[in-house]
Amino acid sequence: MAIRPAEQLIHKAAWLYYAHGLRQDQVASQLNISRASVAMYLRKARETGIVNISTSTQLFTDDVLARKLEDALGLDAVWIAPENAHIADPSTEIAVLAASVFLELVKKGDRIGVAWGRTVYMIADIMSYADLQDVTVVQLCGNLGAPYSYRPDQCTMEIARRLNAKGLNFYAPLVLSTEELARALRAEPVIREQLSGVRDCDLALYSVGAVDADSHLVKCGALTPDEMAGLRSRGAAGVIAGQIIDAEGKVLDCSYNRRVISAELASLRAIARRLMVVQEDSKFEPLLAAIAGGLCTHLVVGARMAQRLLDHAAATTEKAS
């Protein structure tokens, strides 16, 4: 009776406690175990997603600002994390919100495309566990060999783990040293398949990167600070899934981009729900570029960023009229 008490008992305990509303001691006597064990099973049940506790993110969309932004930018939904003085860490708040929103957007059977970066990894890390069936998490771009813990494959795998889903990793470097090699690699069946599979995703999760010396692309050695500065002066406005985009959200015509192995922007746009999360206030221009490029339908940002976006949209409209 003592071997592998696991699954079955956890399920039963969770069922009696959460669905029937029994108390822990009642569950304990039903199952002939101690109450302490019941408490432990329940914790496991929550940790593995057998029970699911989710809170509505309604509050954050109800915001008048959020509504205005949806209209102004033509987005499907916007969530705005408050940034009051007494909120410890706004960027955590944004990540927590993003995790909830993400879980709200995922459905059974979905195929989810995930990019990488500090933001995405932070969301993955905060996200509660769920027991989605038949969900596949696919990596949107090649890997970086960096020692960071938020490498593309890490992000994908961690999210897959949290959702109890299948993770589809991408076994290619993000950037190659020559364009020829990149072209050849892209043509490889394994890679080609993965890249074309991106179109079939139902949901995408990513952030946008800044074009500066702090960028991960620089930190990981994919680009030197000088190269980055050069690209910037040639119109680079942001980074999406490892690719550099201009202010209009189009792929910048440059050698770097031609050496990158990543999902094409057109494929990304083919995904019905594209959730973009931006934590840093400094990513205003990159975000504008991403929005201009139609790379997001659902947006999670902080209050300050939201206000800036709205002001910008208003100014643009005014100028146009």
Added chain:
Amino acid sequence: MAIRPAEQLIHKAAWLYYAHGLRQDQVASQLNISRASVAMYLRKARETGIVNISTSTQLFTDDVLARKLEDALGLDAVWIAPENAHIADPSTEIAVLAASVFLELVKKGDRIGVAWGRTVYMIADIMSYADLQDVTVVQLCGNLGAPYSYRPDQCTMEIARRLNAKGLNFYAPLVLSTEELARALRAEPVIREQLSGVRDCDLALYSVGAVDADSHLVKCGALTPDEMAGLRSRGAAGVIAGQIIDAEGKVLDCSYNRRVISAELASLRAIARRLMVVQEDSKFEPLLAAIAGGLCTHLVVGARMAQRLLDHAAATTEKAS
């Protein structure tokens, strides 16, 4: 600060507690209210569906028996409620399970068709609250004037209330005294619209009724016990949404059926997900009829009933071969 503390505060408290994982006293000090208030808000949040606690019903489909039944009967999914000696009330267990399954099947934006009966009402009564947006609950058949608390409109409204959804009621009697009147009423735009709207449902919830003197149709005076017995001898095998079906699951050709205002079986079959819940062991034949008629894709039953269904299916197959 005290006007309409409601919604806003409930949301915030729920958010801090469930999403951020703060303790109640921490939430209290954040919001400058007493911990007791926080506890109260959290209860309200759970009651209104602002937070959602759901337990996976995996356990009940994992059952080998359930798998076999799915295959044998060609259903999409089967859930089997255990009926061990130490389970207080098997029919409550079935209803609790059905409520969870139902909530698992509902999606945002769905249109849900609901029939009536003791089982359906019991499910509605047990079901926890949720905050689905844009959900519409439609009544599948006309009303009975009976003093029962599980009248068709009650079932519909209660479920709508629990889901925070819109309830679409049916303002017509279930049975009329003459066929002409029923025909005329069915032709009325309001009614016709409601009936044709059934096809657009994404999910249906119903049980099946028995053809005997205990049937609600008899208890409500729609049919006399003698009439019922007569129908039975003419092949009546069950009752679906107020209509009498034969062993093959087709509408029985009889005056009663022609006097009924209800969704056509073809419309019901047009609904993608049809959840049927049967509590009573006595409803074996009616259930067989409903399954034969293709009226259910998802099934929730007790263990004994499941076994009988499987035995029956095995016997039938054997005879055929």
Added chain:
DNA sequence: CACAGCTCTCGACAAAAGTCAAATTGGGCA
């Protein structure tokens, strides 16, 4: 066959959550 090594289990204590009657507040109404 004894012994680590492992996980699971339990009892007891500490912490957190639920509850209730009393007090307070705001708003409508004479």
Added chain:
DNA sequence: TGCCCAATTTGACTTTTGTCGAGAGCTGTG
């Protein structure tokens, strides 16, 4: 204006839940 009603809030109390270290049971190994 002042009073009353209903709803909300609170402090104090009880109940329920979480946690920790000790112990028990099983497994594989020397």
